[in-house]
Amino acid sequence: MTQDITPLKKAEQALRESEEHYRSLVELSPDTIVITCQGRIVYVNQAALKLYGVAAPEDLLGLEAEEADTGQAAYRIMLNKSDMEKDPELMELLESNLVVRWIGVSNFKPAQIELIEKIAPITSLQPPYSILSPEIETELLPLCAKHNIGVIVYSPMKSGLLTGAMTRERIAQMPEDDFRQRTINFKEPLLTRNLKLVELMRAIGNRHGRTPAEVALAWTLRRPEVTGAIVGLRSAKQVDGIIGAMDFRLTSGEVEEIAKFLRENTPAG
Secondary structure: OOOOOOHHHHHHHHHHHOHHHHHHHHHHOOOOOEEEEOOEEEEEOHHHHHHHOOOOOOOOOOOEHHHOOOOOOEEOEEOOHHHHHHOHHHHHHHHOOOEEOOOEEEOOOHHHHHHHHOOOOOOEEEOEOEOOEOHHHOOHHHHHHHHOOEEEEEOOOOOOOOOOOOOHHHHHOOOOOOHHHHOHHHOOOHHHHHHHHHHHHHHHHHOOOOOHHHHHHHHHHOOOOEEEEOOOOOOHHHHHHOHHHHHOOOOHHHHHHHHHHHHHHOOOO
């Protein structure tokens, strides 16, 4: 009988076995100095050591965290989320001689944040957040405020749905392999509500000479915990439709207009 190995397991195994994979990770994040896996240093980016002028032994590879004698060197460390969940001892790395300059996490739940905060402070969290996905307001944003964690949100325009450029016809013409065809906000009964919401956002924006996309961004930036929003653009021209959000803020009455619409138009269940 052959043991079933999930794609994630295969990927993790490949990462452990091939230094080339570690190099590719560093190419994506060139200021990463040390990559760890299950509490063991598996890759050292010597180029980054020189870049930062860090004095460290030539070979840290394979050492356990407590064995790595690096003095007070400052490191940016890439942690594997799945390893952290399965092997909490990985977090001992943060208590070792390696001094972490900043810790950024993405899609972490409150319990995961609290786990790290017991050992070292988190600098930033990157969660999804939009008018249609406000879930982080319940626990995550108050927790970030408590620990002084900056929040850089992604998908503030819900995969283009809140830009003002999305129409029922455009959605119908999307390729079958477009993931949005399978998401609930792009399907009935929510699609009709969402397109009406965009028209409300357009009306609010028109009062200030702003676009629906700028209203969507302003809605996320109204929270003091949110320090920034990630916007995905396909062309330089699209900047014109969102740049105004830099200095545009919704009034409390306009925020309530949006909230009232959602309360009155969200299907039960």
